[in-house]
Amino acid sequence: MTWDRFVLLYARVETELAKALQRGHGLGLSEYRALKRLAAAPDGELRMQELAEAVGLNQSSVTRLIARLEEAGLTRRDLCAADRRGVYSVITGEGRARLGEASPTYERSLETALDRAGTDPELQPLVAAVRGLGVAAGR
Secondary structure, eight states: OHHHHHHHHHHHHHHHHHHHHHHHHSOOHHHHHHHHHHHHSGGGEEEHHHHHHHHTOOHHHHHHHHHHHHHTTSEEEEEOSSOTTOEEEEEOHHHHHHHHHHHHHHHHHHHHHHHHHTTSTTTHHHHHHHHHTTTTTTO
């Protein structure tokens, strides 16, 4: 079944990425993705709910994630000026620097994971499709 092969490919790639980011930069995969989304956002900030949706986490999980990033000095919280109930997560200069250091590791690890998965005949068509989308090239 194609879906099962997709899940297998996804799991293999995620495992490689998570190990490389943790080992090389002390970041979890969700932390990396949160920093990446924040860095790409206007003014480097997103509402907590927007960030949760962007990285595929629920509100409780993203709150814990942001607490870890804040503790490390990689993000800070800010209140919405127009609606004092709205809370934003904002990437810091240190967060941008860590993201810049980790991004090449992420890209290399993604390429390596896809190369390894591509040696499995059942996964080759999916790997080719992912590469055809430009995913591994960071597009």
